[in-house]
Amino acid sequence: MERKFDYLVIGSGVGGLSFALKVANYGKVGLITKANLEETNTRYAQGGIAAVTYEPDSFHKHVQDTLIAGDHLCNEEVVRMVVKEGPAQIRELIDWGTNFDKVENGQYDLAREGGHSEKRILHHKDNTGAEIQRALSQRVRMHPNIELLEKHFAVDLITQHHMGSLVKRHMTNIQCFGAYVLNLETEEVLRVLSRATLIATGGAGHLYSTTTNPDIATGDGIAMVYRAKGIIENMEFVQFHPTSLYNPGESPSFLITEALRGHGGILKNQRGEAFMEKYDKRGSLAPRDIVARAIDNEMKIHGDDYVYLDATHLEAHALKSHFPNIHEKCLSLGIDITRDQIPVVPAAHYICGGVKVDLNAQTWISQLYAVGEVASTGLHGANRLASNSLIEAVVYADRAAKHAIAHAREHGFADQIPNWDDSGTTHPEEMVLITQNLKEVKQIMTNYVGIVRSDLRLERAVVRLEIIYRETEELYKKSKLSLRICQLRNLINVGYLVIKMAQARKESRGLHYNVDFPKPVD
């Protein structure tokens, strides 16, 4: 079956939804998402969205904080642009019905997080992402020009590589004509053709055994663009959130937002020592990479499985009203955060690299845009500053929309696109082949390509991953498409990119820490 849309949007997080709402007034939009509309990383964002709102904050300060967190590997032009254009996009989110908390005088209640020199995080209690997702999803569902295809999985981008050889020969640059999409309910593979395609598929936390990301975060967009011969960069910079709730067996790991440290929470080891001052003069509010490594080190030195986040000295009423979700979640496990310390452990959280895009969110494949966590814009450099990802997604969705609206009509729909060929394939006889390989990928990445790396560990990782890659490709060729095999294949592709880029970086920088290249002491 074939479907045609002016704009194809893959992903229903903040990036995909805000782009869809903007382009929908100019053409027909197909919005596909592999789960339901609301199951996204966006929905889980707790802390908030960073933007300059009131003095004494300034664009200059937000730019500087971003550059410092990024270990000076950010693209400064991008940082300035995102910081400057951020406030207008916040106004648009508000116009679309998003509520951010206010204080009594009617001003926004700004929070402060690690690495920020001012209070600048707009938030809705401790479930900001859910509030943004709610407001945007509601609008999308009502828009007559947006057709929502839930439980539809994008398998591969359609480029001229899928066309007949004559056509291929006459094309110089790579173009994207849409995507092959698997309807997860009927198992039918659709040819979805478009004039412009947006990838907004989010991150890849499920490369690792412990992650704050929901199940959808399997790096599909990065793998698809890589296979279509787009450019992928900066994959070595994987951010581990320093403080996820230690609760073995729970997936995704429950996040204890950085805002709790901004509010006064202090990290302590199991001996009761507030250890962060030993590692950085900013203490518990140092940037995430430093905090995650410090916790990793404390756990390794003492042989502990977790450290504590102590909020027991903070005023109980304010604590409960600012962090109702955390309070409730911990209480469900018998931890009263007003009286008990919270056991925490780092978890894979955010991938700073991804699909390389320009200032208009254009990838290196024409008619293909990427926004949100899947994209590498240059904003985060070697480490993302807390709460800078939601703002990056909306600013780039706006830029992508403007560019796509101006140019989409220049492109017709491709013809001669063949149907997906699954002749000779069957359902795998044993699912264990997939589940076991997935487990092994996560173990390899966690043990050898985690917070602290070494040349030897990276080499070992690549050798092990290659074996799993070969086995999985063989199985993939023989198998009918399924969510599980496609996601496994994508995670292997993405894991390979993380390892290769980590091996290529001959220094420790930002989130990439290799013991064979110790950081000079400053």
Ligand SMILES: Cc1cc2nc3c(=O)[nH]c(=O)nc-3n(C[C@H](O)[C@H](O)[C@H](O)COP(=O)(O)OP(=O)(O)OC[C@H]3O[C@@H](n4cnc5c(N)ncnc54)[C@H](O)[C@@H]3O)c2cc1C
């Ligand atoms: C627990 C947690 C807390 C966070 N807190 C904050 C915070 O306070 N502030 C902040 O700025 N950032 C935060 N982040 C990061 C931020 O939430 C994400 O980076 C951001 O929401 C990503 O948005 P997105 O639009 O790129 O993608 P997502 O919101 O991840 O959405 C991805 C979408 O793509 C779909 N998809 C993926 N692959 C396919 C496929 N093959 N086919 C079809 N659909 C597909 C998914 O189903 C989903 O709809 C947090 C993240 C987590 C996990």
